[in-house]
Amino acid sequence: MPSSFDKASLFNSGPHRFRRLPSGVQTIPAVALDGVSPGTIPLGPLELIIEVRGRLVAPTDAALDALLAAIHAKLTFPALAADLIDHHGRIYENMSFVRFESADRIDRARQVTLPYTARFIRFLNT
């Protein structure tokens, strides 16, 4: 099934995969705080971070630009928080779209394509 963010089909022009970054507890070495103490200090739970990695696929450069425009329209400040739904219908609620990083080059061959990584975070204070 197609994925979506905020009910928009941002990435379905091409293949893309979902990756959940590590979960657990955010820690910091004590020495980083006072310069002398050993050990590790727990700060709190890690935020849920989902990365979408894939490739935008379009027949022309103009069509690729349209795909990018739709994505950038969702990259707002404050970050837009909405449901992120993966290929299997798994719903990640209240995810904020915070980063879209495209590859270093557009590939022009049979299709015009652009690899990318998109990052979504569920902020702790939301």
Add this chain to the structure above:
Amino acid sequence: MLLLNPPLVRFGSHTWTDVALLAIDRTTTRPAEEWSDAGPHPVFADAPEQRTQIRVVRDLLRDDLASHKPGDQAALTFHTSPTTSDAARRQFTIPAAVITSVTHELATARHARQTITLIALSPDGATDPITSAPAPH
């Protein structure tokens, strides 16, 4: 593409005789392949960076004093002649071909095999570096 005994091969102002075969290999130097979350098989593939390499193999029965060397650039032209006649004869042209190697294999005391390897350049990156047309008579 493989041509056996092409009747005419020219590199710039030079005519290469005794060509036993001419092979054109097309490869991708950086394949674009993608998989999905649905299963093990790729769902997308493309070849955004390609190399067109030509190998010209000559059977030399006499001295060859031509001083072709890597880096030399010229137009490479060759003809096909499927029936060794003028029927269906086609001329292939590579406007810009660059020699990357010239090597010799000494098969016997009276015979040597010379292999010239070239890379075909595109005029603008998008146009295929090889063009073909009916050969002029």
